[in-house]
Amino acid sequence: MLTCNEIRPAGAWDDSRAADAVVLDFDGRHRRRLMMTGQKGLAFLLDLPKATALRDGDGLVLQDGRTVRVKAAAEPLAEITAPDLRALVRIAWHLGNRHLPTQLLGDRLRIRDDHVIRDMVEGLGGTTRAVEAPFDPEGGAFALHHGHNQDGQHEHPHRHG
Structure with a gap:
């Protein structure tokens, strides 16, 4: 083998x-x-x-x-745009605050398609559209995958102190 x-x-x-x-x-x-x-x-x-x-x-x-x-592989994603950089950064902050894997593409973001998050983004002034594309989200400072460890337990990489 x-x-x-x-x-x-x-x-x-x-x-x-x-x-x-x-x-x-x-x-x-x-x-x-x-x-x-x-x-x-x-x-x-x-x-x-x-x-x-x-x-x-x-x-x-x-x-x-x-x-x-x-x-x-291509998979169903939501592509997010905003009227200006300030609005896009604000949306990115809200996605990060929810620990959502997010692909950063300069003038737009991609996330896994989720109607609840699409509604939130639109409420923040963003626009979403469905796309089929490879998903390669940002690894993050601690390179966690979906915020879970190998045993499936939720991990919070925040430092307290």
Whole structure:
């Protein structure tokens, strides 16, 4: 059984030489140990020392030296715009205050589609539209995934004191 226990970050390897590719949504890109099969049928075991958030373009290095490219799958998202930068920053603050994974795209934001959050954004003066796109949210200062640890317990990285 082929095994992968090393990741090469996007841009740090020649992805044109990839032996295969795995297409994963945001949740599927946060893994530690999982059997995977590439688009061309290459099967291998991802076996990392700790759960890791894989990014689009990362390379999964197999024990035989070949590399499998990670591709971010398109998923239903809400794209958020605002009439000006001040309004967009205010919306981003509210999303962060709710610990929502958010992709920062300069003049717009993307979140997982959620009608309650869309209503909140529109109440704050923003505009939303449904899009299908790869989701690559900001990792955050503590690089938590959805604010939960590996055991599913909610973690608050805030420092008190």
